[in-house]
Amino acid sequence: MAEEQKFETEEKVERKQKTGMINAKELEEKYLRKGMMPHIFCTGCGIGTVLGLTLRAMEEIDMDLDNTVFLSGIGCSSRLPGYIDVDSLHTTHGRALAFATGVKITNPDLNVVIFTGDGDCIGIGGNHFIHAARRNIDITVIAVNNYIYGMTGGQVAPTTPEGDYATTAPHGNVEPPFDMSEMAMSAGATYVARWDLTKPVQPMKSIKEGLENKGMSFIELLSPCTTAYARQNKVGDIQEFWEWYDDRTMLAEEYEFEEEFSPMEEWEEIKEKMKIGVLKHEEKKSLGERMQEKIEEVKI
Amino acid sequence: MAEEQKFETEEKVERKQKTGMINAKELEEKYLRKGMMPHIFCTGCGIGTVLGLTLRAMEEIDMDLDNTVFLSGIGCSSRLPGYIDVDSLHTTHGRALAFATGVKITNPDLNVVIFTGDGDCIGIGGNHFIHAARRNIDITVIAVNNYIYGMTGGQVAPTTPEGDYATTAPHGNVEPPFDMSEMAMSAGATYVARWDLTKPVQPMKSIKEGLENKGMSFIELLSPCTTAYARQNKVGDIQEFWEWYDDRTMLAEEYEFEEEFSPMEEWEEIKEKMKIGVLKHEEKKSLGERMQEKIEEVKI
Amino acid sequence: MIGEIDLDKAKKAIGDRSQFIHGDTAVAYGALLAGCRFFGGYPITPASEIAEKMAELLPKIGGKYIQMEDELGSIASVIGSSWAGAKAMTATSGPGFSLMQENIGFAHMSETPLVLANVQRSGPSTGQPTLGAQGDVMQVQYGSHGDFAAIALSPNNIQETLDLTIKSFNLAEKYRTPVMLMISADLGHMREMVEIPDEVETFERKEPKVSPEEYIPFGKGEYGKEKVPEFGIFGKGFRTYVTGLTHDEKGFPATDDQEDHDNLIRRQVEKITDDREELTDIERRRLDDAEKVIISYGITSRSAMGALKEGRNRGEKLGYLRLKTLWPFPKHVIKEISEQVDKIIVAELNLGQIYHKVAEHAECEVALADKIGGEVHSPEEILAEV
Amino acid sequence: MIGEIDLDKAKKAIGDRSQFIHGDTAVAYGALLAGCRFFGGYPITPASEIAEKMAELLPKIGGKYIQMEDELGSIASVIGSSWAGAKAMTATSGPGFSLMQENIGFAHMSETPLVLANVQRSGPSTGQPTLGAQGDVMQVQYGSHGDFAAIALSPNNIQETLDLTIKSFNLAEKYRTPVMLMISADLGHMREMVEIPDEVETFERKEPKVSPEEYIPFGKGEYGKEKVPEFGIFGKGFRTYVTGLTHDEKGFPATDDQEDHDNLIRRQVEKITDDREELTDIERRRLDDAEKVIISYGITSRSAMGALKEGRNRGEKLGYLRLKTLWPFPKHVIKEISEQVDKIIVAELNLGQIYHKVAEHAECEVALADKIGGEVHSPEEILAEV
Amino acid sequence: MRKDIRLCGKGGQGIMLSGFVLGKAASVFHDYNAVQMQSYGPEARGGAARSEVVISDEEIGYCGLYQADYMMVMSQEAYNKYNEDLADDAVLLLDDDLVTEVEHDYIGVPCTAIAEDIGAKIVANIVMLGAFNEAGDLVPHDSLEKSVEDSVPSKFKDLNLKALNRGVEKAKEKI
């Protein structure tokens, strides 16, 4: 994916062909519920961008809206299903994946997509998250990682970097953070990708690949919380957020290169960065397939 | 650890010196509550062995019993703290690690040890488990993995191998299992070891190392459930259990060797085995240390 | 998903027409016959056998069984399944029931039909896992935060356990609401003969007959009961937004609006309490000339039957009244009976729960024959309070 | 862990003697003054500010704050902390309170002192997160499975919020039990001036004075209250076995024994209900000549004060009775007052909860002024039911 | 007519199965009503096991035992634990090889020995049940037979029927 970092002319054209097919207004008309815009997200919040990218990915694979269910838990990011004009289940905090399991198993024909936040997904929802991944249930999870509890006003999240500030970490966070994508991979998800939004095309592509993957797909999107996180951590404007991502992330390929070749001291610093890119893509039977096989075997 | 697989004479002597120091009767007198033996575990159940090994490890490091708290959730294995004559908290199903967090943070001088089962630890308790590991809180978790829900009569566990039988998987389990030690490592535990009980000295040593580690130690012990698991999976006697472990486990070092050198087809089979051994041992500040530093920084 | 052929399949999976089975199995059979095709559970004594039976039989008839990672997840999966179109259920006992409370509230708020069988054990906390109790009957109505109206049924024999399980599914669909089937471990593990019914009357979910644009998922019902909206299951183009937030009739968040909230919650409560009389299922014995009446439910009513017989033998003018419907609480019946008798004795396996409801509505003296610790009342223990 | 010096530290951390603060802050201040040195929480509107204040101040005085992974974990950490020797608390709102129910039952069963502040929001389910309600007051007593006796307090202004927080800690220690402080979002986010008290009367945990062998952790108390056993905190050699299973006096499982269970649970309930009168805290106004009385609690009582004034102005012989103690329910007071007046009007921010308790014990007519949807009653709305 | 019946012994002896077979015989294969209750604690592994059956031609209200009118016992521990509320004139059957200290009148049936004799210790419970039913006149014999047939795997049918009938014979000898 590294080649997509630069804006070469050919790519621009390609991108145009891909993304230009439907513009923001058409997107809104086709995919969003009437009368819900402008949305509730703060100025510059990445959640709106995540919504746009998701809809474009859906457009690319021509997803059947009448056969699609979006779910979420509670949080800013979890408000997203309310905007999309499909069946949607805005559940309780942390439990969306368990609800989704019931939806998908019951009707395997439904496309099931979950929006979740870092706290929702791996804070309170950690257990459902790892079990859904273990089962490799055929759903797509789009996790908006803003490193904070946004909706409730900026409390520390299990993803908040050590030393960062939050309303419940007013003297600086003393806990080491989770790497959500890493957890998804260990637990058994078959498609895992992480991107920050400074590269909008790649996440869109990953969402598309995730939707297409027959199994649990996990797409972690690092997204600026311009209110709760930024205010407390002196990230003044969007430029500073970009620097933030630059400082703390590295393309997976580069990372692995550095791991092998960089000198020890340099590596110690690099080590702490988060890998971005498509981190895992594997073929494996989904829970639904395994269940269906069993039913065929025992049915009367 | 591979060298300890054979019973060489010198080792026997060493072992005798280590383990012969206190015999089963003395163990009982020194460590167990009065009048609780014989314990409730079924004939041949490994949980009793786990108890013996734990007490011997405690003896080796001369643990202060008045300053030690054992905790557990619910399950056969979770009944263990009831036998040991120390302060103990037999909590609710899956929550022991969260209770332990409160105990340890409040009084960092206490040694805190948790007994848990596979279901208790990573079934219902998965979220507390990964978060305790992330925080690297200075506690020792001894997880008795018998691949089944023993206490409730043999329902499928998140560790039950695919295809195995359980009362709630009467047609064979369709879900892929968790590797608990793998999850502990990903989540951040600093000492992780897995053993089956056919090798009693190594787990004892790992428990000791776990108790000594200043951070989250996770020791997974594969333990035969001679009732609920064996009955349903046609494991007739203890010999068959040994074969079972032989089939499904491999020493970590061997595994890694095979990974590198065995031909593809062979590897595909080996791959599915569980690595046993000390899987991780790392130095990292514990939650308690980080909290204390912060307190020193801000206290008035 | 359910039809005549399907019922045949269920009967085939169940097997013999007359069986000597325990309450847990009867719940599973009842569920299959009612059309339940999804079970999401987590093992717990003494309810595990329901899950085990469902795990065995559901796949045989194409239904889905899943053991979730915990009870929070199992009730969640059931709600998800219900919206995806299945009649769905879970079963648990005290500790699991407590864990489910948040999502039970969500089921009320989202008006999701489902059945939850609570095979009660002796609490509080882990308590006495294998022993019976009736200690969760108030929790049904007050276990989750905020206001809602519960429906709960309580059978006292195994045939009735099967029958009331079917009824639970029917009420869940009719009222678009979670229904609780409350039995105690004693009944869950007690065996009696049941006859598997040949014909089963089921209530099928009312789906909207209007266009998605006109469909009101959380307001007035059009084709069924007025306060019960139709249920637009997922995948049929209704594009319903289901949320646990306060919402307007269309389902959209209205978290700042006093009126929307009031309308929503009152309708949800009233759709059930308006039908209190219709929902009330009561067994009466020897009330004609009774001066005192024993009120009981579930397994305890079997002891009350003993007490009735014994008391009458001794010349006491005793009557017997059994609540098959615990919630909505049949207050009108209590009021009425309390005007006829001098004294009511409430017998239950707890320290007094339904007793408080009876005391609230009775006009006569009310005594309590309570018992805890895992044993059912002997008839004598009830008579002691008469 | 607590003493004079420590109180000084707490006061220093708190700062100014007179402050214009909201209810959440008052809870945090009260806790620090009462000696609370552990807070295990999980954020939730409108209770998060309690956690935030504790996260800020606790480390400054050597206390411990931790944000757990969820509410199941936060109440668990608090119970663990209490056994490890700290006065400990958590704070939450409806959804979190529902999630905590299983472990609250464990706290009752293990007789663990702790304080839980529930800043109630408009439910059920996610409801209206930022708006106030009093919809969880029955859940306090019936939210967990099985039988237990709750203590719950409800202040109606900010100074009292601080004071009753201190009292909550004292009662928790005195009765070895969880104590619930029930406020609504309105009070949690409302500001008034409070005076930080100079001296604070605290109740210190009764530790056993006998040898570990003689110590009875779950039976008769020796030095304090008879039904409240001493508390042998961890690390002091008592080697207590604490379990949620039914246990004998020594703490050992007795899961098959009817008598042990009966003894245990009845003692646990009676240690609180025996002291009902002592625990009852009531505010009375203008009852001398009252013909009708408004009963209310918490924020609603502020509206009731308005109604009282207005009603009296209009010549109604109105009285006012406010429950600061919700549980154990002050039934004796209700009975007594109901014999003096013709009518009781219960005003609360729900569809009728404490109303049912009042109706159970009152001998006169009882009316309900209910309200839901996030706004407090206007005095007029209460007067409408008079 | 109401018969309050207790079957007890130790875990693993098939006490639950006996109760189940008896209850089924009465209700499914005859026109009595029957209730079977069983008790087990988390601690009951390998300890005393108990199953109680109430049979009646009327509706069965109270489903505990008023007192045990009929009791069959297969271990000493069970006898000691459960003889408390035995009726004075109760029909008490026990394996007198296993239960040796007894304070009540009883009919001894060496069911374990008989079972071993017919080749399978495991059917001792069925031997006992046959004798018990005969001695207590609990349900018609052929209902019991049908219930046994219906309750055991088909390949063990004959063995169990044999066991049942050996029990019946033994009882006839004794009474």
Added chain:
Amino acid sequence: MRKDIRLCGKGGQGIMLSGFVLGKAASVFHDYNAVQMQSYGPEARGGAARSEVVISDEEIGYCGLYQADYMMVMSQEAYNKYNEDLADDAVLLLDDDLVTEVEHDYIGVPCTAIAEDIGAKIVANIVMLGAFNEAGDLVPHDSLEKSVEDSVPSKFKDLNLKALNRGVEKAKEKI
């Protein structure tokens, strides 16, 4: 004496702070009782913000507003949303640069302009508060001054006091 006061504007204008300062002035720095309530929904981000203060020399019972006797408004949207229960003779102050469509009698204070004039738009709320207090005679001026001093970071003290007094002056001009 009881004064029911509403302050409103849009999120970010410092409406909450104004309410806080006023309530504190009344209760901490003067001997009145004061209650401040604020409302915000999850949807309130950037929308209309409202803070209500009740001041009284007696005990304050009902802590909602009977009607708004005093109201200060800093945005048109807030005016539209919250003018409903305005008392007929209410003291209404508003920034007449921002609120242009008004149906009630009011006192216009161009607080934003004044704030910009003294160099910081952000203190517009304090300008307004000064004027409001003066016009409404809510609390003694020096209590308000103390409260402002106590509530803002010390380096902004002078700026805020200046703002407050400019507001007072403006009000004096107008009334």
Added chain:
Amino acid sequence: MIEVNEKYCKGCNLCIEFCPRDALEPAEELNEKGVHPPVEVEDRCVNCHLCELICPDFAIIVEEEEEV
């Protein structure tokens, strides 16, 4: 050609910062939300669509006509 929906724009400036061609700049006037939405700088846009992709508020549309 860049079309901006002023009603939606919250003024985050992401589009402006993101444009690889500096083809956008803040408008002089405030919109009704009180922010400065972007306006196009003539003859710089190459229709790469990045601004449209990144805009969190569905407020920007890149129209292709001119390219044809």
Added chain:
Amino acid sequence: MIEVNEKYCKGCNLCIEFCPRDALEPAEELNEKGVHPPVEVEDRCVNCHLCELICPDFAIIVEEEEEV
């Protein structure tokens, strides 16, 4: 010398199976639990303690005296 606590032994035979020297065998008689606890086969034990370590029931003790 091997000492067996017959009251505790549940007859799992782990000790017997585990002994690297085949120094244990099931007793002829049943204990009160109805199982055959292990008995020592003379002159084979090398005091490796494995049986003691593995016994789940604290029922076996290896006494060292004889070695001295």
